[in-house]
Amino acid sequence: MELKWPDLMPVWWGFFWRSMVYMFGVGVILFSLAALFGVQNGAGARTVLTVGTYVGWLPVSMLAIKNALEDRPPKFAEIAKPPAA
Numbered sequence: 001m002e003l004k005w006p007d008l009m010p011v012w013w014g015f016f017w018r019s020m021v022y023m024f025g026v027g028v029i030l031f032s033l034a035a036l037f038g039v040q041n042g043a044g045a046r047t048v049l050t051v052g053t054y055v056g057w058l059p060v061s062m063l064a065i066k067n068a069l070e071d072r073p074p075k076f077a078e079i080a081k082p083p084a085a
Helices: 005-041 044-070 075-079
Strands: none
Touching: 005 044
């Protein structure tokens, strides 16, 4: 089985837009937490945003690629099947 760029483009695009939407949601949550934390602690708000972004990106990107591959084109279904014995 040979995969070409037109076969991969929907998966890549699905991953791209999902990761942007999911990370926007995480960013809103982090910004809210940083604002609350910043009112109490001052300089700690930037640290909350920085650490939260770095820590939040990995699970968000894994979720996005999982969802993008679930909506994969039919050619990916053939690759996902286990090999015949």
